Amino acid sequence: MLTVFGSTALDTIRTPKKTLKNVLGGAATFAAISASNFVKTGLIAVVGSDFPKKHQRILAKRLDLQGLTVKQGKTFRYDGSYDKTLSVRETLKTELNVLADFKPTVPIEYKKSQFVYLANNDPDQNFTLISEFDKLKFSMCDTIEFWISTKRESVIKMIKAVDAIVINDEEAKLLTKEFNLIKCAKKMMEWGAKYVIIKKGEHGSLMFFDDVIFPSAGFSLEDVVDPTGAGDSFAGAMIGYLASKKSTSLSEIKKAVVYGNVLGSFAVEKYGLDGLLNLKKSDIIKRVELYEKMIRF
Amino acid sequence: MLTVFGSTALDTIRTPKKTLKNVLGGAATFAAISASNFVKTGLIAVVGSDFPKKHQRILAKRLDLQGLTVKQGKTFRYDGSYDKTLSVRETLKTELNVLADFKPTVPIEYKKSQFVYLANNDPDQNFTLISEFDKLKFSMCDTIEFWISTKRESVIKMIKAVDAIVINDEEAKLLTKEFNLIKCAKKMMEWGAKYVIIKKGEHGSLMFFDDVIFPSAGFSLEDVVDPTGAGDSFAGAMIGYLASKKSTSLSEIKKAVVYGNVLGSFAVEKYGLDGLLNLKKSDIIKRVELYEKMIRF
Numbered sequence: 113m114l115t116v117f118g119s120t121a122l123d124t125i126r127t128p129k130k131t132l133k134n135v136l137g138g139a140a141t142f143a144a145i146s147a148s149n150f151v152k153t154g155l156i157a158v159v160g161s162d163f164p165k166k167h168q169r170i171l172a173k174r175l176d177l178q179g180l181t182v183k184q185g186k187t188f189r190y191d192g193s194y195d196k197t198l199s200v201r202e203t204l205k206t207e208l209n210v211l212a213d214f215k216p217t218v219p220i221e222y223k224k225s226q227f228v229y230l231a232n233n234d235p236d237q238n239f240t241l242i243s244e245f246d247k248l249k250f251s252m253c254d255t256i257e258f259w260i261s262t263k264r265e266s267v268i269k270m271i272k273a274v275d276a277i278v279i280n281d282e283e284a285k286l287l288t289k290e291f292n293l294i295k296c297a298k299k300m301m302e303w304g305a306k307y308v309i310i311k312k313g314e315h316g317s318l319m320f321f322d323d324v325i326f327p328s329a330g331f332s333l334e335d336v337v338d339p340t341g342a343g344d345s346f347a348g349a350m351i352g353y354l355a356s357k358k359s360t361s362l363s364e365i366k367k368a369v370v371y372g373n374v375l376g377s378f379a380v381e382k383y384g385l386d387g388l389l390n391l392k393k394s395d396i397i398k399r400v401e402l403y404e405k406m407i408r409f
Numbered sequence: 410m411l412t413v414f415g416s417t418a419l420d421t422i423r424t425p426k427k428t429l430k431n432v433l434g435g436a437a438t439f440a441a442i443s444a445s446n447f448v449k450t451g452l453i454a455v456v457g458s459d460f461p462k463k464h465q466r467i468l469a470k471r472l473d474l475q476g477l478t479v480k481q482g483k484t485f486r487y488d489g490s491y492d493k494t495l496s497v498r499e500t501l502k503t504e505l506n507v508l509a510d511f512k513p514t515v516p517i518e519y520k521k522s523q524f525v526y527l528a529n530n531d532p533d534q535n536f537t538l539i540s541e542f543d544k545l546k547f548s549m550c551d552t553i554e555f556w557i558s559t560k561r562e563s564v565i566k567m568i569k570a571v572d573a574i575v576i577n578d579e580e581a582k583l584l585t586k587e588f589n590l591i592k593c594a595k596k597m598m599e600w601g602a603k604y605v606i607i608k609k610g611e612h613g614s615l616m617f618f619d620d621v622i623f624p625s626a627g628f629s630l631e632d633v634v635d636p637t638g639a640g641d642s643f644a645g646a647m648i649g650y651l652a653s654k655k656s657t658s659l660s661e662i663k664k665a666v667v668y669g670n671v672l673g674s675f676a677v678e679k680y681g682l683d684g685l686l687n688l689k690k691s692d693i694i695k696r697v698e699l700y701e702k703m704i705r706f
Binding site (some may be wrong): 113197198199291293294295298312314315316318322325326327328329330331332333334335336348363366367369406407409 | 484492494495496541550588589590592593595609612613615622623624625626627628629630631632633664666667703704706
């Protein structure tokens, strides 16, 4: 099985056309639900006693929740607003609530996970948690500007401890202090990452391994309504696909990146989690085939 | 043969590592030299009496110059400065000089051209010039922010008159007043363009035809030194390749886009025109093959 560790949130998302209040969100929610299309996925996260039953049911339907702690208090809340182009998001409010002093523990069954994804959590927490998995075959982490700005050395230490880092382009530049994405990736590989995956939003992604570069164009979409969770869905699909294949061959890693692109594209087509929730395996396969056909020349 | 109409310039290019003064540049220079790797290319342009003999020799070695007017006065000059990321360019000075009142004429031999590329010239001038080619099989134009801001209706009229528009992403958004690139392309197709090619710099390009979208990832480069002329080299290679194949089949158009990406990548690896000038056909083919291998999964 795959273990995903990260945040589960109640999101308020303001887009030019629609505002969603207190919808189910969080990096680990998107990543785990995306991954669950491929493999049995366990979630390590915390929610408050206010966490709605209907959200709990959505998670329970798709994920193993032995790792989900329900704690007295309020669930982590995020409030953000997109500009009219949907490419710039402003954070209006972040309330950590029960997340503030959460000490994650790994359920016994999860400890056997060969594939582990650590979302954009505190890098020190990710670093500590990863050592609890003793059958690890492939671990991957994400990070965000907040940790790069406040705990850069911890982020670097975390990168050394995992196999792969998945990070967006602007954050890769900020972290490595380089402008060129190949230079960014090389620096992260020098720090110890075997695989570096740089997400470029609508422009797709770049995957680096040794001296291999795999550029993957984005899946072009005309109707993007809510970019929230696209990167998390990408990462979840990527590691979920690999876990389902029990493989980390270069060829499967490349395919995993394509599945990542495709799940990211489903995520942004609808509001909140809706793009992921009513997805059939056949929809995913159809879009991967369409993508292959699109980029062929 | 292919005809290219546009500017030939003396450029001053300021990059973080190096400043080049009065080097050979201009949109048509890059496009025509790029195209000349594939097909006999004629240049319609104007230079002043100060245009250096060595620049003249570079052009003469690769292009048919029946269409080059040498006029009393100073050559068009451009002075621009890149920021440290090489992704933002500030224009310091533009001196039109002999370009200001240039009335292009089409040499008799050029009139038979089946393939014509109109660089980012005054759209009214492009519109008038295109009617002088009576054996036209494929015409393509570019445009820039200046014309979109000052002569938007003329740009739209020009787009109606040609087969293909090649334009960068920011300019496509400015012109069509849309944010999504598919919506941008659809609008330009409604205006009459059969093919729309949106250039996205390091992120590659999107080609649109009917309901076909062809996304093409950029060729990843670690050492970019001077982005000047990348888009022009892209367009020149694209139409030069098509002219050499005497074809506009969808499959050749897609290949042409890949050649465009590849020539753009050669252009930015060295300063000014240097990336294009010492290129062998085998270098181009090798990089196209490398690109095919890179993006395969």
